[in-house]
Amino acid sequence: MKPILDKAREDHYAVAAPNVLDYKTIDVAIKTAEKKNAPIILNVTFETNDDLSTFVNYAKDKAIHSKVPVAINLDHGGDYEQIIKSLKMDFTSIMVDRSMLEFEDNIKEVSEIVKIAHTLGCSVEAELGHVGTNIGADSEGMLGSNTIITEEDKKATFTKVEEAVEYVERTKVDCLAVAIGTVHGLYPKGLKPSIDFELLKKLRDAVKVPLVIHGGSGSGDDNLARACKEGICKVNICSDLLKKGREYINNGYLKDSDDMLTKLMYPLPAYYAGYSDMLEYYIDLFKSTNKA
Template sequence: MLVTLKELVEDAKEKKYAVGSFNTPNLETLRAVIKAAEEVNSPVIVAHAEVHEDLIPLDVMGPIMIQEAKKAKVPVCVHLDHGSSFEQCVKAMKLGFTSVMYDASGKSFEDNVTETKEIVKIAHSLGISVEAELGHIFTSAVGGGEGRGPLGAEDFNSLDDAYTNPDSAKEFVERTNVDALAIAFGTTHGVYLTKPELDLNRITEIKNKIDIPFVMHGASGLSDEEYRTAINNGITKINYFTYMSMAGGTAISNFVKEMDEKNEAIFFHELALIAEEGIKQNVKGVLNTFLNQKVPLHVQPL
């Protein structure tokens, strides 16, 4: 069933669990994520990242995502991830997406506020949710894919310059009226090359200033304990892609080795299904962690 982001994260905030958000740049990944959510009985967010336009365009993948969401047995939000332009966000809205993320975090605070506020006005008039980002989430050189190149702690004078400031977060939310805010506290897009130094207490500090649903980007590779602490401190949406995609690649690699040992032919359609199963199993594992032993919501479809 197709639902909005606001419905999902508000329920998650109340019950202290997190909804998983997964980029789905092809049909196999989309099916794997929705099947995993159905088997775990969890709400889920399927997302199209603007950076994946070279893999499949929004206007091709978007309608497929919406169709599959409507058929799903669990609540599914269809979300634009890291939209960097008004045009892309509006295109997603016109296609029927129930949520968009407008990411102006690389701009000045005032520009971020002004531009996000305009997107919120448009989206809310259509009943569509909006996520924004404040602070700087690090980007690995391996699989980061945010379109800005690698970004680490060494690019800032101090971690405080990179992490989300609680007072700024309060002002940003009050001025923009966003439904969810992605905050920076040490996570990294892509593969972790070193153990991350997370400031999980910062989530609580921000929550004490402004109590809305918060989003964790760059969540692949963390421990179950780190996930649960983040959720208990106020994270209600967790973006997860890199290690899910790697699970699909590992499944293919293992299958190819097995077939080579048997000297048997390998067919592409088999590889796609092998990857789908590997992704599904990985997603089921993290969804169980994100649920935090809470009962997911059941809402009326759009």
């Protein structure tokens, strides 16, 4: 992942990092990237598949035979055991999320993992500040709950510039996820997060590795396009891709020639088409088209 992101940092664009949820989305994500001639980072979580090793191996095979650069990233790697198990698989990078720990503890745990990962040729992404989660804040069919993060709650968790500089120097991570205003999941309908662009600029100038944002979905096109231009090199997106997939199913997206029965019986092609179209849209927005 490191070379893919270093190039993005130099050329001021960002690489899309969609979650892949099953074997078919691996194919779809890579095909979409090939269509756009764009590099891509496949985000895989530890819970994605019961046989994760085989799943990642499949992704690796597809990546090797792809016409564009593909990284396979463990997203939000959990405890030490999970990280070490992942390092034995074919991940090209792992994200170690210790953002809930105190600064010194975060550094201590992540540095140790970086040493091991780098020995094995695997890149490491870490997070400083904390990117929270909107749980089911969306009114369009997401899980129901009232956990909506307020702007004030968020500001307290934003990444601090001096800490970020020290953190990267001491841990030797290859890229850093920063908290500048986005949160995981979807936002309540009509609400777009406010992104602290001044903070982003300071981070971009001071921190010597590529910056990442999580919670790209629903952040607003203007926000995302500007963030990618002004210092973000990797955007994690999941919810918007799934949402578009569901939309295509609900709207009966298929060729006109398909009858209603076909549409009802075979909703999956519509789902993947929605996922792919949304991903394509974001690749354009992040300006990574033709950057393979």
